Amino acid sequence: MSTADSQPALTLYTAATTNGWKIAIALEELGIPYKTYLVNLFDNEQKQPWFLKINPNGRVPAITDHKHGDFNVFESGAILHWLVENYDSGHKLWPQDSKHQSETMQWLMFQMAGVGPMQGQASHFVKFAPEKIPYGIKRYTDETKRLYGVLNDHLKGKEYLVNNQLTIADIANFSWILIHGSLDIDIKEFPHLKSWLERILARPAVKRGLCVPVKHEFLDAAMQKAGLPTL
Structure with a gap:
């Protein structure tokens, strides 16, 4: 759930894109507290040095996982896998078998x-x-x-x-x-x-x-x- 009040587990760097929606949907389905940072693609903010430290490829989405030592994950497929590996103990989006x-x-x-x-x-x-x-x-x-x-x-x-x-x-x-x-x-x-x-x-x-x-x-x-x- 996107929240500004409770302590977020993650920061999601994103924009209104197909790949960005993937991560937001997974976070909402899993009920993970997160905050969002809207990356201004029109100003090429994704190419700024601070963002390239998070994703060297300069694309959205990316996440910073605060519960795992501010670990950064980029590429939407890798992010989805990270989320179910670390936050889906109930196997809501990740099968048991x-x-x-x-x-x-x-x-x-x-x-x-x-x-x-x-x-x-x-x-x-x-x-x-x-x-x-x-x-x-x-x-x-x-x-x-x-x-x-x-x-x-x-x-x-x-x-x-x-x-x-x-x-x-x-x-x-x-x-x-x-x-x-x-x-x-x-x-x-x-x-x-x-x-x-x-x-x-x-x-x-x-x-x-x-x-x-x-x-x-x-x-x-x-x-x-x-x-x-x-x-």
């Missing part, structure tokens, strides 16, 4: 190595490239849709990715797939993925996490375009 733990890591890496990079490149070519490059748009949008198809097939008859339990793998993939509308991807083509997306979006902790550090108008716009209820 070692095989299910491995499956969770497999689907987490699927997002880190596949969905994130491919959808990120699709977003760049669709929305930010100085000129329209049809090959780039088609290449990365098609690959994003292929990855959505893999998830959709896996989710047939399942509530969540692993053992019908919400895990950090679901959170990681959800945060990216939530904004599919910004790429004009029709989620109705992936009915099992759509049901999974709506199931996770209905969780109160997820809704809170999506408003950390602030609710961004881009998110509401993307959700409206996708026909999803706004926060």
Whole structure:
């Protein structure tokens, strides 16, 4: 829970981004007291020397864990794993069985190595490239849709990715797939993925996490375009 009153276990350095939402959602689901620092990406604050001591790559999110000697962790997948290893004794987001733990890591890496990079490149070519490059748009949008198809097939008859339990793998993939509308991807083509997306979006902790550090108008716009209820 984000708090300014009780002693926080962690400081979350973040912005309203897909990778930032992952960590905020996990923190809210686990009920870990934390405080947020909104990193000003438009002023390149993430490249300032003080922040590079926390994350040498100059990206958000990152955390400082005050309960573990002000230990810094960067890369969203590594942060998620750190949180469940150190703060999830009840196995709320991290299965008990070692095989299910491995499956969770497999689907987490699927997002880190596949969905994130491919959808990120699709977003760049669709929305930010100085000129329209049809090959780039088609290449990365098609690959994003292929990855959505893999998830959709896996989710047939399942509530969540692993053992019908919400895990950090679901959170990681959800945060990216939530904004599919910004790429004009029709989620109705992936009915099992759509049901999974709506199931996770209905969780109160997820809704809170999506408003950390602030609710961004881009998110509401993307959700409206996708026909999803706004926060």
